[in-house]
Amino acid sequence: MYEMRAEFDPDATGGLENTSSSLALLWHVISKEDSRMALCGQQLVETVHDRLVAAGHAATERCCSPCLAVVRATMQAEDARVGADQAAV
Numbered sequence: 001m002y003e004m005r006a007e008f009d010p011d012a013t014g015g016l017e018n019t020s021s022s023l024a025l026l027w028h029v030i031s032k033e034d035s036r037m038a039l040c041g042q043q044l045v046e047t048v049h050d051r052l053v054a055a056g057h058a059a060t061e062r063c064c065s066p067c068l069a070v071v072r073a074t075m076q077a078e079d080a081r082v083g084a085d086q087a088a089v
């Protein structure tokens with residue numbers, strides 16, 4: 001399955017500089033080809049994630065919709081391939 005990683009949500013927090021009060025997390029899906037890269041193309045910062053999870057003080061969390069769109073498209077492509085294999089038998 002797909003692995004998720006939390007990053008700062010730039011839309012909700014205003015970036016790394018503004019993490020004091022209402023910290024928001026954005027969950028990306030990690031690329032299988034490159035574990036430092038999210039499916040949406042976002043570079044993942046490991047230290048940020050570890051610090052966020054250790055602190056455990058996220059105010060809000062949401063999933064990255066571009067990442068989820070890639071997952072959905074990949075799963076549909078796999079379904080289509082399985083369907084084609086079954087049809088060929």
Ligand SMILES: [Zn+2]
Nearest residue numbers: 028040064067
């Ligand atoms: Zn993403």
